Amino acid sequence: MRERYADQREASRIMWRHSTDGKPKGVTLCGWTLHAQADDVEVMRETVPDAPARSFLCGLQKCGLGWVCPLCTLAKAEKARQNLNALLSRARREGWQTVMVTLTVRHDVDMSLPWLWERLSAASDELRRTYAWKQVNKQLIGSAKAVEATHGANGWHPHYHVILVFKAGLTEDEAIQKAETLRAEWVNQLTVQGLTGNDRAFQVQGAASAGSYITKWGAAEELSLGHVKQGREGQRSPWNLLRDSRNGDHEAGELWHTFVTTIKGTHQLRLTPGLRKHVKAELEYLAERKAEDIAEGLCAPEPEPKAVSLAKIEPEEWKATARHRRVLIREAAAARTLKEAEQRLREAREGSQTDADLLNPQLIEDDEPPRLRVDDRPEILMKLHPSERRRRRAEREKLTDVSWEEMAEMPFDE
DSSP, X not given: OHHHHHHHHHHHHHHHHTOSSSOOOGGGTTTTSBOTTOSSXXXXXXXXXXXXXXXXXXXXOOOOXXXXXXXXXXXXXXXXXHHHHHHHHHHHHHTOXXXXXXXXXXXXXXXXXXXXXXXXXXXXXXXXXXXXXXXXHTTEEEEEEEEEEEEETTEEEEEEEEEEEEOTTOOHHHHHHHHHTTHHHHHHHHHHTTOOOOGGGEEEEOXXXXXXXXXXXXXHHHHHHTTOOOOGGGOBOHHHHHHXXXXXXXXXXXXXXXXXXHSTTOOSEEEOHHHHHHHHHHHHHHHHHHHHHHHTTSSXXXXXXXXXXXXXXXXXXXXXXXXXXHHHHHHHHTSSSHHHHHHHHHHHHHSSOOHHHHHSOOOOTXXXXXXXXXXXXXXXXXXXXOOHHHHHHHHHHTGGGSOHHHHHTOOSOO
């Protein structure tokens, strides 16, 4: 939890630094500001037998930005995992064949991501309008397309993973051969867009690889948030870039911002309408099947989660102190026992410790302090964001005399 909140704070800092109007929005407000209909922030504790307690805060805004916010991305990845697993389940029951096609392009360090992404997206869109695609599409139940991008020594490497679901009656080799008919057309579309591609620009893999990728995808965001997922040959995913930025790599932060602004509006995972219909039907089928098994005593029912409200935090307290202790409050509410949770929650609310003490490890005696970046100096930050409200706030509260960490905890003038 601490790492995800620290990453979210870093994302908020980068987006706030690049703000052109001085107004907070998106990830800057996520989990930080009360939504309009909320009278307070409610601290909830949820428990189920034989499992650790979990906690959450009700009444706060959520940005829902899959590419930008580490917390919202995790929720979206879980939903995608469920949909993709339902797709595999339906394919096995119906005898469909699944193959995975990877679409990419030859790239180098001189290609900017906006330039490259615009042309790669156009090539992908045009591919679906070609005769070759229409012929393959006659054999498809539907398709799912996931977007990925990494950055390395050769610059940005955006690419698509497309799961093609063929109708029953084909062998795996036949399905692969039909997908291979798209290779020449993909290379042609790259050429039309001023790009080039070699044999690796179009790769087809069978059901085992498709299933492996689908299984991995649902956990991919969580793994990358844990700094586990690493691209080949030193490639860094956007979440790796965000983590490196948090650890002092200013260039990584700029690369991350370039990615999220370029990719804005693009779905991380997109299913065709026909496939979405089948996924929905499969989720309903699995729910009905599970209910029947429970009724027949073949499996035990899942325990009902029990939610308890531990406290309601008034807006004044939330704005003044509590929102600077979101992690402390959630960790306290998820303590082993209810009594311990109530005690730790009181200590978290009344104590002097803040999330900054948790998310920024203290220097040991022999450590050198990190170098101060230009945009970490509040007086420079004021010049980068010359909005009237922030200038008035800086003058009124003399923010040039405080550290960036104190500045970051006060993201906008209220």
